[in-house]
Amino acid sequence: MIENKVLIQSTTRSDLHGILYMHSKDAKKTSILIMCHGFTGDKYEWGHFPELAKACNKEGIDGLIFDFTGSGENERVPITLSKQIEDLESVYKWG
16 A cells, blocks of 8 residues: 555645545556545545545555545635535546
């Protein structure tokens, strides 16, 4: 398993902080499970998301965890559902 910190460009705001858990150093395209935290959480979700990403890696699937705008390592701004949808679209396009 390889753990890489990533910055994902958001469409309207600053970059989103994330971690990509790769099952292999091989650069070929693979499946990625994108994990989204709850409304008041962060990318770690009490340690559950990193463990889930590691389990996915054992099955040959990469795992991506990230902080929505206003959460975790990202800029503190008011959180709305519409902003989270925009963030998820940015993450999906990045992946």
